[in-house]
Amino acid sequence: MVSRFPNPVDVFVVGGGPAGLATAIAARRHGLSVVLADGAVPPIDKPCGEGLMPDGVEALHQLGIKIPEGEAYPFRGIRFVSDGTKAEAAFPRGTAYGIRRTNLHRILLEHAAAAGVHMLWQAAVTGLHPEGALVAGELARARWVVGADGASSRVRGWAKLDRHELDTSQEKNRRFGFRRHYRVAPWSDFMELHWGRHCQIYVTPVSREEVCLALISSSPKLRLRIDDALGEFPELCARLEDAEHASSERGAITVTRRLRRVYRGRTVLVGDASGGVDAITGEGLCLGFRQAALLGDCLASGDLAHYQKGHRTLIRRPARMARMMLFMAKHSHLRQRTMQVFQSSPRSFAGMLAMHVGEGSARDHISSGIALGWELLKA
Numbered sequence: 001m002v003s004r005f006p007n008p009v010d011v012f013v014v015g016g017g018p019a020g021l022a023t024a025i026a027a028r029r030h031g032l033s034v035v036l037a038d039g040a041v042p043p044i045d046k047p048c049g050e051g052l053m054p055d056g057v058e059a060l061h062q063l064g065i066k067i068p069e070g071e072a073y074p075f076r077g078i079r080f081v082s083d084g085t086k087a088e089a090a091f092p093r094g095t096a097y098g099i100r101r102t103n104l105h106r107i108l109l110e111h112a113a114a115a116g117v118h119m120l121w122q123a124a125v126t127g128l129h130p131e132g133a134l135v136a137g138e139l140a141r142a143r144w145v146v147g148a149d150g151a152s153s154r155v156r157g158w159a160k161l162d163r164h165e166l167d168t169s170q171e172k173n174r175r176f177g178f179r180r181h182y183r184v185a186p187w188s189d190f191m192e193l194h195w196g197r198h199c200q201i202y203v204t205p206v207s208r209e210e211v212c213l214a215l216i217s218s219s220p221k222l223r224l225r226i227d228d229a230l231g232e233f234p235e236l237c238a239r240l241e242d243a244e245h246a247s248s249e250r251g252a253i254t255v256t257r258r259l260r261r262v263y264r265g266r267t268v269l270v271g272d273a274s275g276g277v278d279a280i281t282g283e284g285l286c287l288g289f290r291q292a293a294l295l296g297d298c299l300a301s302g303d304l305a306h307y308q309k310g311h312r313t314l315i316r317r318p319a320r321m322a323r324m325m326l327f328m329a330k331h332s333h334l335r336q337r338t339m340q341v342f343q344s345s346p347r348s349f350a351g352m353l354a355m356h357v358g359e360g361s362a363r364d365h366i367s368s369g370i371a372l373g374w375e376l377l378k379a
């Protein structure tokens with residue numbers, strides 16, 4: 001039988017989601033030969049809030065990827081809505097996009113093809129091998145194997161990197177997400193985050209006639225789905241009442257996971273496979289793109305210890321934001337006080353948003369934090 005993989009390659013990427021495709025592109029930019037395999041068929045959809053923050057757009061630019069006009073819908077900031085209180089701020093710099101996952105996937109795939117990545121679809125990877133990876137049992141030889149196979153990564157388990165989790169309580173760190181698209185003209189050029197008692201709902205404008213709604217909740221016992229949750233948000237309900245569904249409801253789990261190690265031998269993890277932050281941050285894509293760029297450099301230099309160090313640094317800010325937002329989600333009294341402060345002092349919300357998207361110095365962030373703390377004490 002003729003092998004599909006006659007020659008060894010530099011990099012074999014398991015998973016052709018955003019992080020896998022971005023890593024493949026980054027590795028090709030260094031002249032490495034790359035094969036990527038995914039069990040699904042493109043364009044790949046995935047439950048997501050579909051918000052790409054300005055730092056994510058910037059991370060894509062650094063990989064030579066621009067979002068073509070018409071493929072996404074720009075928005076200029078974030079609006080929090082909680083119990084009748086609203087606070088909003090524009091991003092200090094750059095534009096964010098609401099982008100359908102299928103559009104994002106197609107754009108990344110086209111760039112990967114143009115960069116010379118050899119892609120295999122409907123090609124599930126079934127295991128690791130001392131010389132590479134197994135695609136449906138067939139050996140693909142590679143110097144490096146990149147696990148970009150998402151939050152439930154099997155590569156992570158095969159490489160025994162699961163043993164290096166810092167947060168072992170998966171139950172505590174697991175939350176439940178659902179998304180659905182509605183055919184309605186966006187009513188705002190902000191991405192909205194609606195805070196409820198047991199859940200949060202993101203509304204992201206993704207085109208001139210469509211918004212993406214993503215629900216995130218904590219308790220599996222509640223079995224909260226979009227239609228039930230909307231009852232808690234009369235304003236949203238009214239806006240969406242007559243809107244046609246443009247997609248069916250799809251669910252996914254979002255997990256906060258930190259790994260002590262993200263590589264072992266020739267196997268290295270990227271994107272959600274390498275750990276991640278709660279979806280409430282809207283930073284998963286950006287984090288994956290930044291890790292991909294760094295991993296491309298480190299694969300070229302053969303220095304995965306450097307990747308591990310950089311990976312730890314990259315996850316720090318989104319992890320801090322996730323902790324803060326989850327704290328707000330859990331403590332409704334504190335959330336209301338914070339919302340009042342944000343509403344009466346828009347600068348404090350703008351400061352938090354700047355921190356969220358990585359703008360400003362550490363000093364700015366500390367003074368924003370102190371100012372917010374002071375306002376909370378006074379409220």
Ligand SMILES: Cc1cc2nc3c(=O)[nH]c(=O)nc-3n(C[C@H](O)[C@H](O)[C@H](O)COP(=O)(O)OP(=O)(O)OC[C@H]3O[C@@H](n4cnc5c(N)ncnc54)[C@H](O)[C@@H]3O)c2cc1C
Pocket residue numbers: 014015016017018019020037038039040044046047048049050051052053056123124125126148149150151154176177178179214215216252253254270271272273276279282283284285286288
């Ligand atoms: C409800 C929700 C809302 C979110 N909202 C946002 C948001 O607004 N903004 C944001 O930036 N992030 C958001 N995120 C996070 C974001 O979706 C993820 O961080 C991102 O999809 C991670 O990309 P990835 O490529 O690492 O993994 P994935 O997108 O999961 O891709 C993994 C790929 O690996 C493939 N695969 C798996 N196993 C194998 C195998 N054995 N062989 C071959 N292929 C395999 C899969 O088919 C898949 O294509 C949200 C997440 C959730 C759950």
